[in-house]
Amino acid sequence: MKIGGMALEHAILVSLLEKPGSGYELARRFDRSIGYFWTATHQQIYRVLKRMESDGLLAVRGLPQQSRPDKKEYSVVGPGRAALSQWLHEPIEPESIRHELAVKIRGAAFDDPSALIHEVERHRQVHSDRLAHYLAGELRDFTGPTAPTPLDAGQELQHVVLRGGIAYERMTIAWLDDVLATLHRLGTRHPAT
Amino acid sequence: MKIGGMALEHAILVSLLEKPGSGYELARRFDRSIGYFWTATHQQIYRVLKRMESDGLLAVRGLPQQSRPDKKEYSVVGPGRAALSQWLHEPIEPESIRHELAVKIRGAAFDDPSALIHEVERHRQVHSDRLAHYLAGELRDFTGPTAPTPLDAGQELQHVVLRGGIAYERMTIAWLDDVLATLHRLGTRHPAT
DNA sequence: CTTGGCTATGCAACGAGTTGCATATGAAGA
DNA sequence: TCTTCATATGCAACTCGTTGCATAGCCAAG
Numbered sequence: 472m473k474i475g476g477m478a479l480e481h482a483i484l485v486s487l488l489e490k491p492g493s494g495y496e497l498a499r500r501f502d503r504s505i506g507y508f509w510t511a512t513h514q515q516i517y518r519v520l521k522r523m524e525s526d527g528l529l530a531v532r533g534l535p536q537q538s539r540p541d542k543k544e545y546s547v548v549g550p551g552r553a554a555l556s557q558w559l560h561e562p563i564e565p566e567s568i569r570h571e572l573a574v575k576i577r578g579a580a581f582d583d584p585s586a587l588i589h590e591v592e593r594h595r596q597v598h599s600d601r602l603a604h605y606l607a608g609e610l611r612d613f614t615g616p617t618a619p620t621p622l623d624a625g626q627e628l629q630h631v632v633l634r635g636g637i638a639y640e641r642m643t644i645a646w647l648d649d650v651l652a653t654l655h656r657l658g659t660r661h662p663a664t
Numbered sequence: 665m666k667i668g669g670m671a672l673e674h675a676i677l678v679s680l681l682e683k684p685g686s687g688y689e690l691a692r693r694f695d696r697s698i699g700y701f702w703t704a705t706h707q708q709i710y711r712v713l714k715r716m717e718s719d720g721l722l723a724v725r726g727l728p729q730q731s732r733p734d735k736k737e738y739s740v741v742g743p744g745r746a747a748l749s750q751w752l753h754e755p756i757e758p759e760s761i762r763h764e765l766a767v768k769i770r771g772a773a774f775d776d777p778s779a780l781i782h783e784v785e786r787h788r789q790v791h792s793d794r795l796a797h798y799l800a801g802e803l804r805d806f807t808g809p810t811a812p813t814p815l816d817a818g819q820e821l822q823h824v825v826l827r828g829g830i831a832y833e834r835m836t837i838a839w840l841d842d843v844l845a846t847l848h849r850l851g852t853r854h855p856a857t
Numbered sequence: 858c859t860t861g862g863c864t865a866t867g868c869a870a871c872g873a874g875t876t877g878c879a880t881a882t883g884a885a886g887a
Numbered sequence: 888t889c890t891t892c893a894t895a896t897g898c899a900a901c902t903c904g905t906t907g908c909a910t911a912g913c914c915a916a917g
Binding site for chain 1: 864865
Binding site for chain 3: 888889890891892893894895896897898899900901902903904905906907908909910911912913914915916917
């Protein structure tokens with residue numbers, strides 16, 4: 472029994488408690504919603520689901536479907552809920568950042584900095600799209616006229632996490648603008664060694 | 665030859681181009697400076713350094729020391745510089761976030777949300793300390809009276825990366841305050857189901 | 858009618874990253 | 888004197904995560 476790591480297990484427990492589903496459905500949730508803060512491929516998810524089921528954290532229900540392969544619907548059972556509860560009471564390490572683009576920017580000093588401009592603009596576009604997507608989701612689920620009022624505890628917590636995503640994207644876009652301005656400034660000076 | 669991944673190799677190339685050094689020294693740099701945006705343990709670094717040397721990207725120089733184990737000073741040679749240059753011209757995937765605390769916050773809906781308050785406060789403290797550390801570094805190296813003027817291209821790029829770290833920490837602290845306010849609000853309502 | 862996309866699950870191989878342990882020496886402090 | 892800290896490198900075992908591939912049927916577009 473490891474105590475560190477295993478974060479995917481916990482993300483799956485949370486997602487299945489919010490709503491039971493199959494591996495395939497989980498993989499799609501990890502492309503939206505909870506996937507904004509934790510990513511996983513379907514292979515990883517299937518592998519972990521199998522392990523969690525054999526560890527007694529999850530129950531499976533085979534759903535035969537017409538004209539489709541069978542679906543295996545997973546749901547959290549007692550020990551799974553207990554495992555989540557225990558994890559919630561353990562401290563976790565504050566995130567260590569892994570920012571590949573930042574490494575590239577520092578590396579640009581040993582090449583042509585202005586060659587990075589297109590790459591940075593592309594990243595800016597991706598983050599701008601993500602922000603628009605988050606804001607649309609916020610309006611739909613939490614702040615718009617179709618949102619439930621009042622929000623229950625689960626919805627309040629989902630909303631504050633989404634606000635974190637929104638703040639992250641806004642901050643990133645502003646920083647990438649700063650990076651672009653810096654790269655342009657360097658481009659108008661003497662070229663790199 | 666893989667094209668994706670291998671990000672640690674590139675971080676090492678950048679760091680060794682900024683200044684040659686041993687595995688041990690690199691490990692310390694990955695606890696400061698470049699490590700703010702890419703982390704690695706000493707085992708990982710030693711392993712990758714050995715591979716990069718046998719791939720001809722790095723050169724080693726054995727430095728016998730008195731009263732200490734020998735130091736192996738690595739430096740980037742031609743093919744290493746070329747590999748970095750090639751990587752700089754390839755597109756990379758925009759970062760996918762891995763925010764364990766966000767998963768915990770959503771999970772708190774299935775437990776007692778107010779039990780998370782101490783954990784969130786602890787994280788806030790860590791980010792607050794990091795911010796202070798970054799600001800001190802900025803003053804020392806870039807904006808204070810002891811900083812070189814004008815900055816060269818490499819220093820400008822290091823500075824803009826550091827500004828990214830500062831913006832990230834400020835954003836995170838503000839968000840954690842939002843999380844704390846939300847948890848307190850939920851605590852004063854009816855307890856969780 | 859063929860190509861591609863969507864649902865649905867899975868294996869195999871590899872690379873990335875972590876944890877525990879081991880070794881060796883000198884210097885500083887309890 | 889004994890312990891701990893800092894320098895300096897490394898092996899072994901493990902888990903985590905990615906990539907490529909395979910299967911299988913249905914549906915829609917060209």
